[in-house]
Amino acid sequence: MTTTEKTTVTEVNIKMRIGVSQDFRIEVLQVNQDGQLVPVLQPKYGQPYWLKSDKTGVFDNRNYQISEETDWVEFKTFLRLEMVYIPLGYFELKDLGAL
Numbered sequence: 001m002t003t004t005e006k007t008t009v010t011e012v013n014i015k016m017r018i019g020v021s022q023d024f025r026i027e028v029l030q031v032n033q034d035g036q037l038v039p040v041l042q043p044k045y046g047q048p049y050w051l052k053s054d055k056t057g058v059f060d061n062r063n064y065q066i067s068e069e070t071d072w073v074e075f076k077t078f079l080r081l082e083m084v085y086i087p088l089g090y091f092e093l094k095d096l097g098a099l
Contacts, residue, residue, distance in 0.1 A: 015098060019049055019084040024066055024075075043070065050085045051078060059085070 026044045029037045047066045052059050078084045093099050 015088045015093060016050065016085040017088055017092075018082050019079065019086040021076075021079060023047065023086050024049075048087065051083050052085055054081045054083050 024044050024047055025041045027039045028042055030040045032038045043066050045066055045068070048063045049066070050059050050063050075084075088096070088098070090099075
């Protein structure tokens, strides 16, 4: 028996901005050796981002996410080259008058 599936393709428009290092880390409180709570920066796992070619100016046709497998040396290079884009949040769009 053969089944044919129809794939529906939808074009999506997402407003994005260049990502900066602060977009990809969060501050969490941890107990240090003295028993005090201290803020520690950790990766913001699950944060989506898109890459834009620094040669062609074209976005990859997929998104990426910060994960345990993220190559931080490569990622920092992408950030320095301003190749990393993140979607604008609701309040950013509101502040820009883009809603």
